[in-house]
Amino acid sequence: MDNEKEKEIDFKPSNWLYIFLFIYYSIWLLQSYGAISHYITFGFDSFLSFGLVEWLCFSLFIVAGIYSFYAVIKTLRGDKDCITSLKWSLMLVFIYTLMDPTRGQIPTYNITTWLVVFLVRPLFYLCFYLYLCFAKGIRRRFPKAERKFGPSGWVWVGLMIAFLGVGIYSGWQQYEISKYCKPVDVDYLTLNKGEVSDGYILFNSEREWVKWKESADTLYVDERIETFPTIMSTDSVSKIFISSGRSDKADARTYNQVIVASLGSLSKNINGEYGKMREVSFADTVVSGNRVMSTIYETMVDSIPAYFDVIMITEVKSPKCCVIVRADKMPIETFWAVDFAKDVQFDLQKVSQGKDNEKSRNAKNKDSHRTAKRKQQTEANMFAPLFNRIGPRHLLGIMTLKNDEREITYRKCDHIFYNL
DSSP states (O other), X not given: OHHHHHHHHHTOOOHHHHHHHHHHHHHHHHHHHHHHHHHHHHOSXXXXXXXXXXXXXHHHHHHHHHHHHHHHHHHXXXXXXXXXXXXXXXXXXXXXXXXXXXXXXXXXXXXXXHHHHHHHHHHHHHHHHHHHHHOHHHHHHSOGGGOOOOHHHHHHHHHHHHHHHHHHHHHHHHHHHHHHHSOOOGGGSOOOTTEEEOSSOEEEOSSOOEEOOSOOOOEEETTTEEEEEEEEEEOSSEEEXXXXXXXXXXXXHHHHHHHHHHXXXXXXXXXXXXXXXXXXXXXXXXXXXXXXXEEEEEEEETTEEEEEEEEEEEETTSSEEEEEEEEESSOOOTTHHHHHHHTOBOOGGGSOOOSOHHHHHHHHHHHHHHHHTTOSOOOOOTTHHHHOSSOOOOHHHHHTOOSHHHHHHHHHTTOTTTTO
């Protein structure tokens, strides 16, 4: 009996293990709460847009989450394969946390606070893993000679292989999409009379279009949309600005943020003092296979009536998109956005090249030379998700909110617990 009691005392888990397990378990509870509250707040419509990769990842995350909970239970129970299961769980969540862009959604301008919150989770997982590898209490409680690579270990190996396969497939898909969304050189496109292209899209117009001359910022909203100012058209009564790029989440929430950012940017390009803006009409429809969202506003600029139309057109089969902002002295018809979108073409690869083979070769050589001189098209800022989560709100944009729900939706995207 004395030997058995002594053996139980020697094998009693240390307080550090209980602390690590408690924090690990709490993190998973907070993540579950964050995911559930997110879908309760914003609805489950995002599931309708899931493709094969999204459903595979979602299923794998559910299984991995359940097994992470189970790894904690196995450790507290003292199963002989618990350390193996717990290590695999920590490796997976560590990799996932490093690749999670939502970690940068921290509402603070204090760089020290931002760094602490940004690094706390991966550092905890790393410390926990090292503790399991080198702590004397773990070696005493779970001797290596008695550990087993049980069924749970094979489940984790299978999950890692599945995640790796999905990651490779998703990476290949993203490469193809990025190549498709990359702008083309307009000088080497054969355009018919009345056709206009900014390198991203092609459409028909009788207006005169020029490069966007005024300074304008890139329209960037989280990981949802990034467009670049391309071309503009002005006449005596109206100004039209086009910004093109890609939108990986072309939903109403993204569009609401586009409205705020676009009207805020437009205020820099149009002189005058704005009054309160009133929403005149809203449209969300599909035109020629592309989704079109349009909102028209009425306001006063220096006591003169003015009208604005913010249009977002996205290609259904790809994330390619464009944002059109029109400012007009006359009322804008509700069907103007639909008429504009009827002729919009996103796939510029189908546009025939009007240069002969020699000139085409010269064009390729020119592009290669530009690349060698580091003058290629600027890529998206890879650090933007980390540092551009919080930005100043334009007063003009805030006035465009029709009701409290849109304002709440806009604030939610920057909340630290939005996607734990």
